[in-house]
Every structure is written in C-alpha cells, then in structure tokens.
Amino acid sequence: MTVKELTEKMGLKAACMPVPEREISGAYIGDLLSWVMGRAGADCAWITIMSNLNIVAVASLADVACVILAEGVTPDGAALDAARERGVNLLLSEAATYETAIALSHLIK
C-alpha cells in the first residue's frame, strides 16, 4: 500500500505528501522520540501526537514512510516547512490514536 492510497482509504488529510508513491510496511505508535528511533522499522507508518519540528528529523533519519498525527493534532509551521523540504509525508487524522491504529491495521500488514 502506498502512502497516497492509505491517505485516501483512511480519509486522512495530507498536511504535505512529497513522496506519495512510497510503500508502507508496518506501523509504530509513540511520542518519545528515542523510542521511535529505537523501535520503528524503516518504511513504517508512525502514529504520534507530537507536532514539533523534531518529529521531522526523526521521521527522516529513521526512514519511516509517513507520519500520522492523530487526535486532530496539527503540525507546527516550522515542522510543516521542514517536512516539505526533507521529503517527509505528514498526514493528519481526526480520529483518536486507538481508532487511527485500528483503521490502519485493516489496510496494512
């Protein structure tokens, strides 16, 4: 499943989607950045409620396929600019983290 397909199927809003054709495999949920660095797999979808600039560096360096901000959280302006610049897909979910994860689990392995 590509990030673009996932966005459509889950009804997410794309804050920015510089790499729509990126394939997703796996998922990780967490807000503590070193946990994400240590546990999130490459190419996964990362669900978080953290919205500051640091999530973009983490997403890029840990090489995740996309970041999904759950619970209606919106990114900082600086985070959004950096995501565009560094090619990080940043998606927005109005649903709670749990519901977002369940919806995701129906679509990816």
Place this chain on the structure above:
Amino acid sequence: MSESLRFTFDVDGGDFTSAGHASVQVKKNLRQLGLSPEVIRRVSIAMYEGEINMVIHAGGGHAEVLVHEDCVEIILDDKGPGIADIEQAMQEGFSTAPDQIRSLGFGAGMGLPNMKRYTDSMEIFSTVGVGTKIVMKVNY
C-alpha cells in the same frame, strides 16, 4: 592506504527545538555516496541520538564522520559536564533531561542504548567537568 572521506560539523548548543542538522546533512552525504539504506539508517540514528545529547546535555559540541573502506566512523566530542557513571547512563530509561526537554519528546533515556544497538562498536570517554567523547563504528 586510500584517504577516508571526512565530514565535520559544529553542533550548536543553543537550539534544541530544531537540533539534528548535522545528522540530516550526513544522511544526505552518505546517500550521495551510494551507501546502502540500512547502513545510512543505522549511522543516521546513532548520530542523531549523539548530536541531540550534545545539544541537550553538553551545550553543543563537535561531530566528525569518517567514511572508511570497511565502515563509517562517527566521533562526537563535547566540553560539557561529562558523565559521572557511564554504566548507569547506558541503562534504558536513565535520564537527567529537564522537563521542558521532555515536553519535546526527548528524555526517555533511550538515546545511548540506541547508539549501542545501531552500531557495531561504541566507546565512551568521559571526564566530569571536562567533557565527553564518543566513537562509534557502523560496518558495511
């Protein structure tokens, strides 16, 4: 013996809201060199954790990345407060990060363990009141 490629960075201690510049740049450089995604990912994560630690715990420092024939070597050097008990600092969950840093998502006490996990070797030299030097290697 052929020369190793070398990248150096001054890591600014002032701004932990946007730290990670050196790591992001290293990732770009290694990509251009055509290293495997797996090696790039391991170097990126280990370096980012070390870079953030220098910003948060040591007021900045210096980073050097050497691309050797058989590995990438990362050398981080700071003149911060040093680490009194390295064994304790290496434990998952140990952190002295202040609250305003924690609210940004740092301070889980997982950085040093991650650096160890993602590298093939890691050495820490630290003297209280003088500074900390960390040398890591990621083999191809």
